[in-house]
Amino acid sequence: MVSEWKDNLELRSMDLLSQAIKWHYKGLNVILVKGNSKVAAGRWAKWGLSPQREYDVVNLIQDSSKSTKYNIGLVCGMRSRAVPENWGYFTVIDCDDLSTLERVYELIKEKVRAEVPRVISARGGHLWLRTKFQVKTKRLNGLNAEVKGFMSYVLSPGSLHPVSGHVYELVGGFCEIPFVDDAIDIGLEYQETVRLTRLSKAIFVNNSKVILKYKTRSEVDRALILSLCNLGLPYNRVEQIYLLSSHKKHLDSDKEDFRKRMRAEYERALYYVKKENRGNEERYLLSQKIRQWVLDGNYAEFFNSRFKETFGILLLIHSDVASLSKKSSWHLAVRDVWLWSGLSFMTVVGATKKLIEGGFLKLNQSSIGRLANVYGWGEKVMKVCRDIECDGRDVRFNRFLHYALPKNQTGRVALYLYHHLLRDPKTLENIVIKTGYKYSTVVKAVDLLIYYGLIVQDGVYLSANPDIESILRRPEIYEKVLQSYRQIESERAIIRPQ
Structure with a gap:
């Protein structure tokens, strides 16, 4: 979780990108709002319908981070991807005057039995809630207040009011946004949102x-x-x-x-x-079994020991994409594999061909190119992984991890060792025996992982720290990730077809 801000002055002193990232990890979608009005700076409807990822926030804010002409808007009726789906939907009650604010605050506090974040605006203020479903944006009967729900937004604390110049301030610092199980009980009305295919x-x-x-x-x-x-x-x-x-x-x-x-x-x-759906679950389970097979190191016996690391990384990437698609075939561009893996482009192309020839992958097109190809699992890998027991651990191939680690052999070995240690703690000697890497190579990779906080040492045993997000939010790590991310995205822009 993002650390609480001690006062509003500290929040106002942050640049726009830092503010946006912090709100993102609180579970809120963010947009840019023009400083001289309450009008959004550009199209924003997309973020009222879909959760934001961190790099969505970076792309949205990075060009305006040094400008004082913008405020941050918080999108209501949606959540960011930094929080789970059961987090709910961000809802705000916008009160027109302070007396209404206090009245509604006491009413809601009594209902939810928890502290409610309050933001003081030029005349009234905002009360923040989380609701189980999206609610309608409408006026509250008998009160000088409006519910900000589906497809609406409010200015964030630290923003300047366009007319009065008043700074939106949090009262008493930030507290956890309370969850309202039954929004109808406090006069809210659910929004029916059917998004047709x-x-x-x-x-x-x-x-x-x-x-x-x-x-x-x-x-x-x-x-x-x-x-x-x-x-x-x-x-x-x-x-x-x-x-x-x-x-x-x-x-x-x-x-x-x-x-x-x-x-x-x-x-x-x-x-x-x-x-x-039953077929989807079976295909998802197969992809997870293949991932388990790779992480256990059992795949190495099928490959030349010199290149087993390369094949393992490619199989992990394909299992990640296949798990997300939950289909028997999936689209994946070689250029994306190249950028995510940190390997050279020709190495990725050559290794992919070897996986296809060896019966581990199946290509539904005639050639491998930079544009997306349609892949499926080959007969050999399906036969080998059919009887594997999957422990159900969440071992998603976190691409932000690639941005943090250097793009060299030590970084690739470190990435492999991290996923290997997710299963269970091991000693340094066990890692060398299990993986087949040289002792000096393993030591360098382990030192790198300890430096980044990705693994912890308990006596002679090493174990993985599964909380990658908290690691990446450390300032020194985040700067490296952001720099690497921008470099990779600029490289993608060069080869992306117009």
Whole structure:
């Protein structure tokens, strides 16, 4: 967690990027707001619909970090990716005067039985909450206050009011944002947000290019219903959207058996969705087993000892992408593997070809290029990993770790050793025996990991520190990560097709 700020003066003295990063790790999406108004500086709707990652914040703020012409806006009705999904959604009650602020503050404090962060504005102030679902932006009945919910934003503490010049200040320092389990109980109203897929949206608006791909109206109906079921919508919502759709329908809502037939189509689509989800879980588990196989070092017997580290890194990257896609095939560009791995481009191309020829990867295209290719797992790796027991540990291939470690052999060995030590503590001698690296190489890599705080030493045993995010938030590490990130992104921009 981000350390609490002792006073508002310290917050105001930070540059925009530092402020934005701190709010990000508090769980809030951030945007730039023009200093002479409350208008967002550019398009921001995307961040009202999707959680931000740290490098999204960096890209958004870095060009304006030295400017005093901007304030930081905090997006309501959303959360950042620095917090888990069950964190909830950021909601603000904007009170028009101080008396209303105190009144609502006491009311909410009594309901949640916890301290509520308060921000004093020019006339009134803000109260910060977390809600289980997104709430509507609306006026509160009988109060001089407005709920800032879905697709809205407020100025952050430390910002200057565009008219009065008043500084938005936290009262009593920052405290944990309280979670409201039942927002309706305090007068809030949930926002219904159904984000249709591209297919269902095209059918909904009767897009002729999409409709003509289907031979009959019943096929169009089934495509729409299946698409809605994939979103996890209940039957009543699927029926409602179906009736509102503009396309020519196969089911006639005026007939007596409409609901019966509609329910049958819904159940059919639901069956296919559940079947597909079961397949997704199996594919995800396979990718995790392959990861486990690599981290255990058992893959090394299939490769030349000189290049086993290279093949291990590539298999880890592919297992990470495959786990996220949860599909039998996934898209991955060789240039991304090159940038994430720290290996040379030709080494990545050559090693990828070897993995394909050896039956560890399957390429669904004719050649390996810089643009994205479609990969799948080969027969050999599926056969080897089928019976592996996966311990369920969260060992996601953290790409920020690549930004922190140097792009040389010591850095690559250190990266491999870190993932290897995630399983269980080992002595230095055990690491040398298990990995097959030279003693001097292992010592250099271990010294590097200890310097970064990635592993800790307990007597003769070494163990991995799994809390990578807290490590990367250390100022000296963060600067290295940021510098490396910008360099890699600039390299990507050069080879990215226009």
